[in-house]
Amino acid sequence: MGKKVFIETYGCQMNTADSEMIATILRQNSYDLVSTHKDADVILINTCSIRDNAEQRIYNRIAQLQHLRKKKKHLKIGVIGCMAERVGELLFEKEGFVNFLAGPDSYRNISDVIEESENKRITDLVLSHIESYEDIVPQKLLESGVSAFVPITRGCENFCTYCVVPYTRGRERSRSLDSIKTEIASHVESGIKEIILLGQNVNSYRHESQEKLEDFPDILGQLAEDFPNTRFRFSTSHPKDISDKLLHVIADHSNICRSVHLPMQSGSSEVLKRMNRKYTREWYLERIDAIRRIIPDCTISSDIIIGFCGETEDDFQQTLSTMKQAQFFYSFMFKYSERSGTVAAKSLKDDVSEEVKTRRLTETIKFQQKLSLQCNVNDKGKIFEVLVEDVSKRNKNELMGRTSQNKVVIFEANILDYPSGSFVNVEITEFSSATLHGKIVEI
Numbered sequence: 001m002g003k004k005v006f007i008e009t010y011g012c013q014m015n016t017a018d019s020e021m022i023a024t025i026l027r028q029n030s031y032d033l034v035s036t037h038k039d040a041d042v043i044l045i046n047t048c049s050i051r052d053n054a055e056q057r058i059y060n061r062i063a064q065l066q067h068l069r070k071k072k073k074h075l076k077i078g079v080i081g082c083m084a085e086r087v088g089e090l091l092f093e094k095e096g097f098v099n100f101l102a103g104p105d106s107y108r109n110i111s112d113v114i115e116e117s118e119n120k121r122i123t124d125l126v127l128s129h130i131e132s133y134e135d136i137v138p139q140k141l142l143e144s145g146v147s148a149f150v151p152i153t154r155g156c157e158n159f160c161t162y163c164v165v166p167y168t169r170g171r172e173r174s175r176s177l178d179s180i181k182t183e184i185a186s187h188v189e190s191g192i193k194e195i196i197l198l199g200q201n202v203n204s205y206r207h208e209s210q211e212k213l214e215d216f217p218d219i220l221g222q223l224a225e226d227f228p229n230t231r232f233r234f235s236t237s238h239p240k241d242i243s244d245k246l247l248h249v250i251a252d253h254s255n256i257c258r259s260v261h262l263p264m265q266s267g268s269s270e271v272l273k274r275m276n277r278k279y280t281r282e283w284y285l286e287r288i289d290a291i292r293r294i295i296p297d298c299t300i301s302s303d304i305i306i307g308f309c310g311e312t313e314d315d316f317q318q319t320l321s322t323m324k325q326a327q328f329f330y331s332f333m334f335k336y337s338e339r340s341g342t343v344a345a346k347s348l349k350d351d352v353s354e355e356v357k358t359r360r361l362t363e364t365i366k367f368q369q370k371l372s373l374q375c376n377v378n379d380k381g382k383i384f385e386v387l388v389e390d391v392s393k394r395n396k397n398e399l400m401g402r403t404s405q406n407k408v409v410i411f412e413a414n415i416l417d418y419p420s421g422s423f424v425n426v427e428i429t430e431f432s433s434a435t436l437h438g439k440i441v442e443i
Helices: 013-028 052-070 082-093 107-116 165-169 177-189 216-226 244-252 269-275 281-294 313-326 343-347 354-377
Strands: 004-009 042-047 076-081 100-102 122-124 147-151 194-198 206-209 212-215 231-235 259-261 299-306 330-335 383-391 398-402 408-412 423-431 436-440
Touching (some): 013 042, 013 076, 013 107, 013 147, 042 082, 052 082, 147 177, 177 216, 194 216, 212 216, 216 231, 216 244, 244 281, 281 313, 299 313, 313 354, 408 423
Parallel strands (some): 004 042, 076 100, 194 231, 299 330
Antiparallel strands (some): 206 212, 383 423
């Protein structure tokens, strides 16, 4: 038996994918993965650094885990990922003992880092310009589930003024199409029905091979054709890279989902300029119009930051106005949180009060709920192909799945008749702002 490792994952989908890759690397080095921290000899905390409250959760978690050392003197706790990269050895000075730190480009060496931390604290935080882990085929941490995450790019070079990602994930680089296909084929063989392609800016994918430059529309169309019985989603898109070429590829392939996550961040061109988002309100709305024109049945979701430096009441109202025009079916909405080391922290004043941020965020959430409800109202009576995910959490006699538009649908059925991974046609009969309800129909 090897040493037992438990991996706790916080934050984005990319972290989930990284945890699966780390688990695969550790298994190859004779470590055993366990399902609870209580059974572990090594606890890895895979972290997110995008907002301050995410980091505070990690500090609290490290402190909570210290009691285990009383029972296991040999227990090692390691912080890995973006927070390790951003905070560095300052983590060693916080409350709660940490044995080692490893950044996002150090995972190949993770077993060595663990071993070397036997008698001293270890850090491995060097960022790479080339590391993409393309020769590693991750195994899912959980056997259940119908979807799998497949990272196709790493890093970011947009340098939005509020964001730590370029400093914690490094330069942008893309995997080869062959390595992506190999990983997807492995997932499909294991029964996965839906692949979610990931990247900090997934649609800025660029890879040159055999004197041919492949971009994201090229590989997305190729993957859809090579795996015709598999659904494809992707996240996250940058508005500057949503080309008509990409939209036509989505429209031309029925197994590419009709759902685009397109972070807006603000509806004010002035705020967007301070954010260094590289587009204006008008550009963003033109891209929304293009999506509606080329893929009429597509849903659009977004990210919105409330209370960024210098945001006036007029700027905020422009955000609400843009949301209304875009008709987002859901949004991730957050108050601006200054991150040390970013351009905003160095050169812009965080001058919107906490009280105003809270009021504006509350108003934004309420407005989005109205948009979500209206979006679902429009689906009543429509029939959607739904990918069954699992039994509904609230009723064992109902199943839960998702449409191509990424909407959750609940319907009465038995999991024995329609096991996870099945495709069924469901007519929508009821709705709320968050969920659709329906009944199975034959077509």
